Amino acid sequence: MIQDHIDWPSFLGRHDMTWSVKPISWDDGAYIGNGTIGAMIYSEEHRDKRNVLRFVLGRTDVTARKSQGGYPPRVPVGELHLELAGWIYQPISIRVDLWNAELRAEITTTVGTVKVRAFVHSVDMALAVELETSPEEADAKLQWYAFSEVDPVLKNADGTNLNQYIPQAEVTRYSLEDTSFGVQRFSPQGGCTTAWKQSYSAENLNRRYLYLSIANGADESVQQQVASVIREASAQSWEQWVESHRSWWHDYYQQSFVSIPDTLLEGFYWIQMYKLASATRADGMIIDNQGPWLAPTPWAGVWFNMNVQMSYSPVYTSNRLHIGESLVRAFRNNFDHLANNVPEPYRDDSSGLPRSCSYDLINPVGTEIGNLTWICHNLWRQYRYSMDEKLLGELVYPLLKRSVQYYLHLLEEGNDGKLHLPPTVSPEYGSFLQMTVPDTHYDLTLLQWGCETLLLSSELLGLQEEDAAIRGRWRKTLERLVPLPVDETGFMIGKDQPLEFGHRHFSHLMAVFPLHLISGDDENERELIVKTLRHWFSMEGDLRGFTFTSAASIAAALGEGQEALSYLKSFMHLIKPNTMYKEAGPVMESPLAAAEGIHDMLLQSWGDTIRVFPAIPSEWTEAVFHNLRTEGAFLVSAVRSAGITSWIRIKSLAGQPCRIQTGMTGDIRISGVESAKFRQLEDGVYVFDLKEGQEVILYAKIDSDASAPGGEPSADEKLWKIKPIAADSRLCGYFGSRKPWRLYGLPIK
Structure with a gap:
């Protein structure tokens, strides 16, 4: 059996986001959310608003x-201000406690403390603030403002975006018993209601x-x-209500475990797990570009x-x-809308998805064809x-x-006897030129993957x-x-269109990632992938965040752990x-x-084979994960110690x-059910x-010794242990405010 030696509050606590100076923008704000409602929390440096925590x-x-x-686009809903x-002033301490999914702050002001x-x-649609003041700050106020009422000093602190639609709003305020209401009616249509107590x-x-x-x-x-939500939340014991909130998060985190010897990346990883469940839930909306933390965009x-x-x-x-059920739910509920996105002659049997739309998934497709297939x-x-x-x-x-x-309707037979696609958009390449290219790598690979997957699916479904x-x-x-277009630099954007300038998207590498149509196991394939990867980055130019993350996954698919790590560190x-990210606005x-x-x-x-520690960089001599999931519905746990894999557990769920x-x-041994049939193949494959x-x-x-991490258990103690890798204390609590000096070995305690 596997024994869990994880002190979850302590482990996640070492990766809490921390601030010792007040955050003053969306970029370094503290964020909380439950998949639908969220808040980004920060302050302001303008002298007229230095008393406000937003x-x-x-x-x-x-x-x-x-x-x-x-x-209809997303629109801002307003702010809650703590007006001190x-x-x-200083000192200040802010911490986002990951384990309990809450913000805690100790604030010193020029007159007192808060x-x-x-x-x-996590379950109820309510944000809660607990406030304790010194006598000098007894008059501190918690005030709600509709977006239209927010002071321009604050409203413009993160800049403005002239491309963002902000509706005219009529604001009505009233109180009913002990609850206050702010009702915003947008022109010409829409609105939202806020209630607080x-x-x-x-x-x-x-x-x-x-x-x-x-x-x-x-x-x-x-x-x-909203009145009912407030009434039911406030009627409960505060302590019990807090505990019910925490209980959901504690269960959520323990669904799997990852620990690596790079403390900065380990902390980053766990903040992303926090961010995922803060951004959506099974019954929530699609994760859009914002999550619940809308900003100028x-x-x-x-x-x-x-x-x-x-x-x-x-x-x-x-x-x-x-978490993925929110995506499933959106496409179940809006299935019929997708037919109307394609031209009318094809709607009987085809559907499509545009580059962008609202949550109803309605917008014409245009010349970017492959998004629904992806x-x-x-x-x-x-x-x-x-x-x-x-x-x-x-x-x-x-x-x-x-x-x-829809693809099949567009295919045309060429003079070569092959089936070709008409000019379409390869995402993000030549965007401002509205460039279209025939036989794009993007569309050919998605069509190939789609046909292969349909053939398999129809067999599975009988x-x-x-x-x-x-x-x-x-x-x-x-x-x-038609085969994928290739030239001396590797995969091309499409027919007669090499990669001629910086390209932030991996749309010309979809065959490798995420579709894995080409594995790189064959030496010629591998050479082609590497050549494309090198040429892509040699162009520099428009390299963005997702350029590096996709390159990391491509390198990992080739087993190049050192290179994958370099992309992630970049x-x-x-x-x-x-840990948020922006390109003209949050994404x-x-x-x-x-x-x-x-x-x-x-x-x-991918490819019907589970690969354990397939791309580990040389400096990761230790690593551990527990209950990560694979295709085929397997839960896999594994420990790497002293540069080798000590043990692997595979549990079948289906x-x-x-x-x-x-x-x-x-000398590899197998422990488990005696009835499990297995064959050992070459190269450590079972x-x-x-x-x-x-x-x-x-x-x-x-x-x-049986107690050694990852070691073989004694005969009378059949257990394997899961426990975190030791952390570099300098890099604990690294995210939150900017702390670059911790990266370069300065003598800080």
Whole structure:
């Protein structure tokens, strides 16, 4: 058996985001959220507002219809201000406690002190603030402002974006018993309602509590809804309500475990796990470019030419499939809308997805064709990691079928007898030129993956006879599809279009990542991938955050751990101090995709083979993970010690065939159910036949004390231990405020 030696509060505590100076912008703000409601918390340096701690509020489903048409974008909902008697001064201590998902602050002002605790309840749609003041700060106020009421000094502190739509809003305030309401009605359509209530502690009159809820809509029923949330939350014992909030998060974190000897990257990884569950939940909205932390941006919508796909990329291996259910839910609920996105002649059998839209997924496709097929790859991963046949049959297969059918309508036979695609957009290449290219790598690979996956899916669902005619079309398409365009620099953007200038997107490398149509196992394939990768980065130019995260995953797929690590370390220079990321406005995907890059160094499972520690850099002599998930619905745990893999545990959740590349050498033993059938192949590859619920452990026979990390257990103590790698204390609590001096060995205690 595996024994868990993880002190979770202590382990996550070493990665809490910390501030010893007040944050003054979105870039270094402290953030909390429950997947729908969120707050970014920071202060201001302008002398007129140095007494204000801002809670910039957000709710992901609040959108506004524009009078000039187009899809309804996200819009700001207002702020909660802690207005102090004195200026926020020194010392200050702010911490985002990851384990408990709450902010705690001790603030010194020019007249007194204040303690703040804040969180967005994990289940109830309410933000809570606990405030304790010294007598000198007894007059501190918690005040709500609609966005239109926020002082311009604060409203413009993060800059303005003239591309962002801000609706005209009529604000109505009123009180009902002990609850206050702020109702915003947007013109011409839309609105939101905020309700809040304050109460004082019976034991300490210097301590007070505020409950605040936000709902989409402004009619009477919505007002009643938010009033009910406030009433039910405040009626509970404070301690019990806090505990119910924490309980959800404690269960969430323990779904899997990762520890690596790079303390900075380990901390970054766990903050991304916190960010994921703060940004959405199973019943939440799609993770858009903002999450619940809207800021000045031109991207107040949902982007599908990379952003959504990459934002969801870490949920699968991290064993957090319930987060991925929000994506599944969105496409279930809006399935019929997708047909209307393609031209009218194709709507009977085809569907599409535009570059950007709102949560209803409505907007014409245009010349960027492959976005829906790429989303289907995410949904396919949700299926493959869960082996939920109902998901495959009810959503993935019919949606992918319609997505591929749109491609089939566009195919044309060339003079070479091959099937070709007309000029389309390869995402982000020549965007401002609105460049279109025939036979783009992006579209050819997505079409190939789509046809292959449909053929497999129809077999899994037993639909070979029912779909015989269309199966023949998919097979012929694969047989006749034009090869991927290649030149002396590697993969091209498309036909007759080499990579001629800096390109931030990996749309010309989709065959390698994330589709894994080309593995690099063949020497010629590997040379082609490496050549493309080198040429891509040699162009420099427009390299962005997601350029580095995708390159890390590509390098990891080739087993190049050192190179993957270099890309991720380079990416660390591009993120904000609080691990957020911006390009003209906040975009969520790059930091989350970097977490997937870390997964890809530790565990991969594409191509029907599980690969354990496939891309470990030389300095990672130790590493450990527990209950990471793979395709085929396996939970895998493994320990690396002294530069070698000590043991691997594989647990089957769905009874699928298991092929695993262990990387282990020497005298390998197997412990587990005697009925488990297995074969050992070359190069440390094993094939197991595990029934649902069965598990086995592979371990290297070494002379070792049973208590040694990763060691072989004694005969009478059959257990293997999971415990964190020792941390570099200099890099604990690194994120939050900017602390670059900790990276370079300065003699700091």
